[in-house]
Amino acid sequence: MIAISIKELGFQYNNKTVFDNLSLTVEEKSKVGLIGANGAGKTTLFLSICGVLTPQKGEIKLLKKTIIPRNFYPEIGLIFQNPDDQLFSPTVRDDIIFGAENLGFSPDIIEQKLKEVLEATGITHLENRIPHELSGGEKCMVAIASVLIMNPQIILYDEPSANLDLKARRRLINFLQSSAQTILISSHDLELILEVCDRVLVINQGKIVGDGNPRQIMSNEDLMRENNLEIPPSLKITKSQVDR
Structure with a gap:
């Protein structure tokens, strides 16, 4: 089943064309990475x-x-690059249940799902903490939990590993690998894309210029260079070993 279908998308901002006739389909349950230089769209x-x-x-x-612009669709969730843009309540618990409460979930269902998402993201011990006192990795998982509780079938992650330390990044990767939703990940962390995604899209000036298996796409020296990207170190090592 197709989770996302985009046909001939066109978007301009301040008379600058960001997309022009962009078309794309994403299969349900797939994990798709989006890579490209800053400003690619x-x-x-x-x-x-x-x-x-x-x-x-x-x-x-x-x-x-x-999709009708400006409408809310609980089927899809967005994780912002900076979790501080998503977290605003007095406690972690309040932040996580906010969306479910506004969707009209019953108190019993909210409590059940709160327990589930706290366990899934590994932050049960943070339930009564103040969000702005948490570490970057903890905030990231709280933001994810606040989306998961609303039962989205599709989740978009915008630079989810930005500013995370190595331990928090590894925890995030493990979580994404086990995700049951259709996920799209926009990231400059190409090693994360390699570990998590089964498909990668290269975007440049609002156009998809590469689409396929992450290892094959990101080991293409010409494609990566032309789009101001570098081959991930792990693929450089593999290529070096093959060339010997």
């Missing part, structure tokens, strides 16, 4: 998919449902 694409931005043309469907 990755975040704009995410905000368009969520209905936050209004494209000048084109159509976006989530699970066969046409």
